[in-house]
Amino acid sequence: MREAGTIRKFWWILQKDWTMEMRTKDRWVAMMAFVLMTVFLFAFAMGSPSARISAAFPGILWMAFLFAGMIGMKTIFGHEMPEETLTGLILAPGDRTAVYLAKMAGSLIFMVLVEAASTPIFFALLQEPWPKRWGLLALVLTLGALGFVEVGTLFSMIGAQMPSGDLILTTLLIPLEIPVMITAVQATADMLVRGRGSPWLWIHGLMGYDAIFMALPLMLYDYLWEV
Amino acid sequence: MGKSIGDTAILRDISLTMAPGTSLAIMGPNGAGKTTLLRILSGLWAPSQGELRRFGARVDKEAKSDRRIGFLGHQSFLYPAFSARENLMFYARLWGMGQPAEHAAAVLRRVGLGWSQDDPIRTFSRGMLQRAAIARMLLSGPELVLLDEPYTGLDFAGRQLLDGVLDEIKGAGRSIVMISHRVDEVMRIADAVAIMDRGQLTWWSDLSAVAPEYLASVCQDQLDAGGWHHS
Numbered sequence: 001m002r003e004a005g006t007i008r009k010f011w012w013i014l015q016k017d018w019t020m021e022m023r024t025k026d027r028w029v030a031m032m033a034f035v036l037m038t039v040f041l042f043a044f045a046m047g048s049p050s051a052r053i054s055a056a057f058p059g060i061l062w063m064a065f066l067f068a069g070m071i072g073m074k075t076i077f078g079h080e081m082p083e084e085t086l087t088g089l090i091l092a093p094g095d096r097t098a099v100y101l102a103k104m105a106g107s108l109i110f111m112v113l114v115e116a117a118s119t120p121i122f123f124a125l126l127q128e129p130w131p132k133r134w135g136l137l138a139l140v141l142t143l144g145a146l147g148f149v150e151v152g153t154l155f156s157m158i159g160a161q162m163p164s165g166d167l168i169l170t171t172l173l174i175p176l177e178i179p180v181m182i183t184a185v186q187a188t189a190d191m192l193v194r195g196r197g198s199p200w201l202w203i204h205g206l207m208g209y210d211a212i213f214m215a216l217p218l219m220l221y222d223y224l225w226e227v
Numbered sequence: 228m229g230k231s232i233g234d235t236a237i238l239r240d241i242s243l244t245m246a247p248g249t250s251l252a253i254m255g256p257n258g259a260g261k262t263t264l265l266r267i268l269s270g271l272w273a274p275s276q277g278e279l280r281r282f283g284a285r286v287d288k289e290a291k292s293d294r295r296i297g298f299l300g301h302q303s304f305l306y307p308a309f310s311a312r313e314n315l316m317f318y319a320r321l322w323g324m325g326q327p328a329e330h331a332a333a334v335l336r337r338v339g340l341g342w343s344q345d346d347p348i349r350t351f352s353r354g355m356l357q358r359a360a361i362a363r364m365l366l367s368g369p370e371l372v373l374l375d376e377p378y379t380g381l382d383f384a385g386r387q388l389l390d391g392v393l394d395e396i397k398g399a400g401r402s403i404v405m406i407s408h409r410v411d412e413v414m415r416i417a418d419a420v421a422i423m424d425r426g427q428l429t430w431w432s433d434l435s436a437v438a439p440e441y442l443a444s445v446c447q448d449q450l451d452a453g454g455w456h457h458s
Contacts, residue, residue, distance in 0.1 A: 005323065012320045020308055079306065083348075088304030088363075091271060091292040092321040 005094030013089060013102035018109075020079060027075045027110055031068040035118040038064040043125040057128050058188035061119070062144065062181055066174075069111055069145070073152040073169060076103050077160035086160070097221050104153040104217075111145040131191055136199065140191065143206040144184030150213035151176050154220075180209050228277030229426075230263055237263045238274075239426045245419075247370075250393075250403035252417035252434075254446065259423040261406045262301075265373050268404060269298045282370070294322050297369030299377050303360035307349035311340055311359045314348060315366055322367050334362040339388060353380035361392060372396055374405040378412060390415065410446065414439045422449060 021027055042060050046053050080086040089099045119141065123130050131137050152173060159169040187202035230238040238260045245251055253261045266272045267279060270292040279286045281293065305314045312331050319327035335344045338358040343351070348359060357380045364372060372393075378386055393416055396403060407413050413420055414434065420442065421431040430445055 008323055009321060012317065016306075016317055020306065023308060079308070082302075082307060083305050084300060084302035085304050085306055087271060087298075087300065087302075088318065089321070091269060091296075091298060092318070093292060093294050093323065096292075 005092075006098045007094075009089075009092055009094035009098035010102045010105070013099060014106055017102070017106040021106075021110070027072050028113075030071045030075075031110065031114045032117065034068045034071055035064045035114060036121065038067075039118065039122050039125050046126065048127075053126055054128060054193060055189075057122075057126060058185045058192060060126070061122055061188065062185050064118070064122075065111070065115060065141075065145070066148070066177060066181055068114055069107075069148050069152060070170070070173065072107060072110055072114075073149075073156045073173070074166065076107055076153060076156045081160060097218050100153060100157065100217055100221055103157070104149050107149040107153055108146055111149055112142055115141045115145060128192070133191060136203075137188070137191055140184060140187045140199065140203060140206070143203065143210055144180060144187075146210045147180035147184070147206060147213060148177060150210065150217065151180070154213075154217040180206065183209060228267070228274040228279055230260075230267060230272065231275045237426055238267075241277075241426075241428055243421065243428070243431075245402060245404070247402055248397070248400040249418045250397060250405065250416055252413040252420045253404065253406045253423060254408065254413065254420060255423035255429075258425075260426040261423055262375055263426075264423070265298070265300075265375055265404065265406060268371075269296055269373050271298075294367050295370040297364040297367065297372040299360055299364045299372070299374045301375055301379075303348070303356050304363060305348050305356070305359055308347060310345045310347055311335055311351075311362070312344040314359070315363060318363055318366055324367065330366060331362075334365045335359075337365065337392070338362045339384075354382050354385045357381050358385060358388070361389060365392065369401070371402045371404070374403065376406055376408070378407070378409070410439050410443045413442065422446070424449065 038060070046056075077086065080089070086099070090096050119137075120130075122128070152169075155169050155173045155176070159166065162168060183202050183205045187199040187206060190196045190199035190202060228238065228241050229236060241260075241264065243251075253264065255261050263272070267274055268281070270281075270286070273279075273286070282295065305311070306317075309317070312328075312335065315331035315334065316327040319330050324330055332341070332344065335341050338361050340355065340358055340362065343355065348356065351359060357377075361377070364374075377389060381389060393403060403416065405412075405416055407416075417434055419431065419433050420437075422429050422445065429449065434442070
């Protein structure tokens with residue numbers, strides 16, 4: 001019974017967030033605008049194709065996704081604050097971790113959509129050859145996005161309940177995201193840059209990071225909600 | 228029971244019993260712990276010490292919500308971008324209620340918002356927003372309603388409507404816990420009153436034998452004793 005309530009809670013919160021985003025398009029527009037601005041700036045700054053661009057490409061890609069993701073994170077709980085709707089969600093039947101999971105799943109969907117829409121543009125404008133193992137690239141992009149949104153959703157929730165929440169989100173999130181970003185950049189580089197090793201070591205690292213940060217918020221959720 | 232956040236005690240040695248079908252008013256200055264008590268009763272927070280029993284059953288240490296409880300807080304718990312009907316249908320689905328559209332329409336008509344049910348909440352006046360929040364609270368047909376200053380923002384018609392809603396709840400044998408700063412509201416709605424200050428119950432009484440003037444004088448005494456920072 002409780003599990004049914006939890007699944008229902010997860011599903012309707014996810015659908016509500018999606019409907020709201022489709023109506024306002026706040027998150028989608030802000031994230032895409034940042035990513036496109038980044039790729040255009042780098043394309044103009046770096047000029048013609050060179051080994052220098054190839055070496056920097058994974059870093060440029062993930063830097064754009066990191067900051068676009070942070071822009072998206074600010075809206076996750078932002079629209080729950082004006083009328084304290086987060087309390088309404090918590091009080092609904094079902095486990096309250098469904099709120100965290102639905103918010104995280106919604107963020108993952110948006111992050112992956114932004115990656116899917118913008119990654120081909122990065123390859124085209126920076127004139128990098130499209131990877132043969134594009135399925136593996138999709139896996140790395142998804143695992144990196146998952147690691148990012150797991151930590152990001154947790155800190156967005158904490159920040160949403162504090163007066164200087166934006167500052168907390170910015171100052172605490174970036175250091176905690178460094179491991180997932182380094183791992184994602186290394187895995188992407190191993191795939192795209194010739195002469196480097198297999199990306200699987202880094203992909204397994206991403207999986208481990210994702211597993212840890214999936215479990216941690218679920219264990220801390222009740223405590224964090226009351227602090 | 229008690230409630231602490233970090234080293235700060237918000238509630239201390241609270242001991243209260245309510246019979247089904249009765250209504251209790253909680254009064255006290257700002258920061259007395261009234262809203263915290265309501266949040267614990269709602270299942271939003273768990274007590275740090277002692278135990279809480281709701282509907283005769285002990286609530287675990289972990290805070291738990293219960294669809295038999297309706298909670299009207301300081302905010303509406305409604306999304307400004309959605310219409311009143313969309314908001315209520317969302318909550319009906321969240322609570323697993325069948326026929327969400329019919330339930331939403333029925334409670335919105337009850338609070339006099341049938342004509343504006345498709346307008347976004349952000350276009351509502353303060354009084355209309357409070358009516359929509361009351362509709363949300365009534366949606367699941369709660370057996371216990373928790374009200375945190377429910378008359379705030381309501382015009383004369385709105386106050387009459389809320390009086391009628393609360394009379395219906397009492398008439399149906401359901402229970403009410405209401406935070407209020409006004410003696411007239413307390414005398415009209417409640418069977419009993421409890422006064423809180425600095426996280427503790429300082430005075431409580433059955434209201435059947437208490438005159439409004441006496442309750443007002445008790446509030447004044449609390450003020451004179453330095454406990455009541457604001458009324």
